[in-house]
Amino acid sequence: MENQTATQLFESLASGIRLDAFRLLVKHGHAGLVAGEIASALDIAPNKLSFHLKALTHAGLVSVTQEGRFQRYRANLALMLDLIAYLTAECCSGEPGQCLDARAASSCSAALLPPVSTVTEPKP
Structure with a gap:
């Protein structure tokens, strides 16, 4: 998009x-x-x-x-899902582990979020 x-x-x-x-x-x-x-x-x-x-x-x-x-x-x-994907495509600069706190605090349905198995722990 x-x-x-x-x-x-x-x-x-x-x-x-x-x-x-x-x-x-x-x-x-x-x-x-x-x-x-x-x-x-x-x-x-x-x-x-x-x-x-x-x-x-x-x-x-x-x-x-x-x-x-x-x-x-x-x-x-x-189109709605494409817009969501556009907004989140570069979330946390490709390091999804950096977003774990935001994911936990979000009211977004887990079905719309990447699977947890693809999310890694943040780097120290």
Whole structure:
């Protein structure tokens, strides 16, 4: 991922409503939600939500498919994981043992972190 792409993704999430909508869609995984369900869950007017969903879709963080009269939105989980990988690619300068304290203090799911077996003890 290029720096410009990462910047655009973060800019698209810089709105509280967009961040809430994206996190809600991540929670629902591949099933996604129709726009009305998102609006109801976030207690936001559908026309206001539409503006934010369009921005997320334009950034590539969300995809939309037509289902009859409804539009179903899904988080682009692969792109989200690419962004996480971009942020952590050079963590601790390639010495993951230096990050053990940060890993223990993090609320990040262990499933998203490198396996502990690949993490070595810090050098004295």
